[in-house]
Amino acid sequence: MSGIGKGIAASSTARILKSKGYRTTCVKIDPYLNVDAGTMNPIEHGEVFVTEDGMEADQDIGNYERFLDEDILALNYMTSGSVYLAVIERERALGYDGKCVQMVPHIPEEVIRRLNLVARKAKADFILVEIGGTAGEYENLLFLEAARMMHLKHPENVLFMLVSYLPIPDKIGEMKTKPTQHAVRALNSAGIQPDFIIARSRVPLDEPRKQKLSVFCNVHPGDIISAPDIDSIYQVPLNFEKERLGAKILKKFGIKERKKDLKDWGKMVRRAIFSKKEVTIGIVGKYFGTGKFTLSDSYLSVIEAIKHAAWHFSRKPNILWLDAEVYEKSPNRMKEELGTLDGIIVPGGFGSRGVEGKIKAIGFARKNKKPYLGLCYGMQLAVIEFARNVAGMKGAHSTEVNRRTKYPVIDLMAEQKEKVFKGKIGGTMRLGAYACRLKENTIARRSYGVRTIHERHRHRYEFNSNLQKVLESKGLVISGVNPESGLVEIVELKNHPFFLGTQFHPEFKSRPLEPHPLFREFIKACLSYRK
Ligand code: GLN
Numbered sequence: 397m398s399g400i401g402k403g404i405a406a407s408s409t410a411r412i413l414k415s416k417g418y419r420t421t422c423v424k425i426d427p428y429l430n431v432d433a434g435t436m437n438p439i440e441h442g443e444v445f446v447t448e449d450g451m452e453a454d455q456d457i458g459n460y461e462r463f464l465d466e467d468i469l470a471l472n473y474m475t476s477g478s479v480y481l482a483v484i485e486r487e488r489a490l491g492y493d494g495k496c497v498q499m500v501p502h503i504p505e506e507v508i509r510r511l512n513l514v515a516r517k518a519k520a521d522f523i524l525v526e527i528g529g530t531a532g533e534y535e536n537l538l539f540l541e542a543a544r545m546m547h548l549k550h551p552e553n554v555l556f557m558l559v560s561y562l563p564i565p566d567k568i569g570e571m572k573t574k575p576t577q578h579a580v581r582a583l584n585s586a587g588i589q590p591d592f593i594i595a596r597s598r599v600p601l602d603e604p605r606k607q608k609l610s611v612f613c614n615v616h617p618g619d620i621i622s623a624p625d626i627d628s629i630y631q632v633p634l635n636f637e638k639e640r641l642g643a644k645i646l647k648k649f650g651i652k653e654r655k656k657d658l659k660d661w662g663k664m665v666r667r668a669i670f671s672k673k674e675v676t677i678g679i680v681g682k683y684f685g686t687g688k689f690t691l692s693d694s695y696l697s698v699i700e701a702i703k704h705a706a707w708h709f710s711r712k713p714n715i716l717w718l719d720a721e722v723y724e725k726s727p728n729r730m731k732e733e734l735g736t737l738d739g740i741i742v743p744g745g746f747g748s749r750g751v752e753g754k755i756k757a758i759g760f761a762r763k764n765k766k767p768y769l770g771l772c773y774g775m776q777l778a779v780i781e782f783a784r785n786v787a788g789m790k791g792a793h794s795t796e797v798n799r800r801t802k803y804p805v806i807d808l809m810a811e812q813k814e815k816v817f818k819g820k821i822g823g824t825m826r827l828g829a830y831a832c833r834l835k836e837n838t839i840a841r842r843s844y845g846v847r848t849i850h851e852r853h854r855h856r857y858e859f860n861s862n863l864q865k866v867l868e869s870k871g872l873v874i875s876g877v878n879p880e881s882g883l884v885e886i887v888e889l890k891n892h893p894f895f896l897g898t899q900f901h902p903e904f905k906s907r908p909l910e911p912h913p914l915f916r917e918f919i920k921a922c923l924s925y926r927k
Pocket residue numbers: 743744745746747771772773774776796854855856857858
């Protein structure tokens with residue numbers, strides 16, 4: 397079933413293989429018909445992760461990047477929608493030479509073609525392909541078929557791993573293996589026999605259950621890997637290695653084992669688990685757990701980036717979720733809640749709900765000299781707050797929320813106007829990495845330590861350059877611009893310990909072994925503030 401950590405299992409296995417000196421990459425296959433994840437509400441599907449080359453992907457791609465400490469590209473993400481679209485477009489271009497184009501083999505063949513391309517491009521020794529969905533359901537059958545076809549052709553090169561959940565019903569208090577037995581049967585009927593079972597559960601798997609699973613699922617007991625709930629997802633590679641998963645995989649492929657090196661990883665995990673002193677960060681947002689996914693999924697990369705930076709200073713992040721809409725009605729509640737924080741983040745977002753509350757929170761951070769980090773919408777709203785309350789532009793706004801504002805400090809990008817007008821919404825925002833030149837003697841320049849950076853974007857609106865001069869004359873610092881287009885990418889304030897907003901999403905590039913410079917400096921400022 398979903399949500400049991402397939403992505404983390406894939407990422408962790410990849411990390412283990414990488415730590416043994418093999419080039420490894422990961423691919424995510426999502427069974428739904430959306431061409432990418434960009435058109436889905438984060439409450440429905442979790443965060444939309446943006447790759448360096450501008451794919452709006454599933455949040456698991458972010459996990460792969462964080463675990464592997466490598467960029468994962470657009471090619472490594474596919475959905476049923478994107479695969480069908482490619483096959484149909486090829487058919488329309490006579491790419492099948494007049495043949496009858498069919499679900500099988502043409503859909504699985506397109507999947508296999510892409511996997512081979514990934515392997516070539518990444519020069520990978522191993523690709524971990526995560527097939528989303530549940531064994532036995534209709535939606536991912538053609539992907540299992542692709543896997544089966546690959547295995548048929550190259551049995552020595554393909555292994556299967558099933559991630560399965562073993563429930564412990566409250567009233568019974570005993571771990572149940574039956575759902576996993578059925579999952580294996582469902583896979584068998586798709587022509588696939590798992591080589592490994594990752595046994596997810598609340599607690600470690602015991603020996604009798606290992607034996608039982610082995611007999612009924614036709615898997616060697618040593619290849620059933622216990623995967624109990626843990627405090628930090630980053631512990632998973634270490635746990636898998638306790639069962640020597642890496643060595644077992646290499647042995648099945650007939651590859652010699654090399655020395656493994658998870659030392660730095662282990663150090664990071666120990667800091668994550670044992671740091672006791674806290675740093676308290678508030679995220680003021682609106683995507684708060686109303687759907688299938690909770691808020692922590694909607695803002696996954698932001699949370700991970702905070703963790704990485706906090707662990708860097710051996711601090712335990714205490715993250716509070718603050719609902720912007722409440723602040724619109726209750727300024728006292730806002731003062732009370734924000735008053736206890738060491739720092740405030742307003743993350744990315746869309747539309748008008750909660751906007752005034754976020755602007756109020758940003759004003760609070762500015763006036764009280766509390767560290768503030770604005771991410772995308774959080775940068776745009778910081779500009780609005782500054783325009784209204786420092787530069788005297790009453791009613792200043794983004795045209796996303798108020799099209800008739802007298803001071804459109806944030807406005808639709810020129811090339812976006814036509815796309816939106818024509819209803820071309822999916823995959824048409826300003827996406828992926830763009831260069832940004834930093835201004836000397838600014839927080840941004842000091843944090844990064846270099847002059848030019850590349851960061852990932854996902855937005856339609858931008859800082860209105862017509863109003864740039866006026867805002868600068870009132871004290872707003874433009875500390876980063878795109879060298880080609882002149883678009884404003886970073887704003888900050890002087891006479892404030894840390895007040896900075898980025899048009900891009902730095903959170904996508906934070907890694908556990910290398911926290912993002914802006915998050916690192918933000919947390920550092922939070923720690924000084926706390927003192
Ligand atoms: N809604 C804003 C825009 O489209 C900000 C987007 C974001 O925060 N990712 O420009």
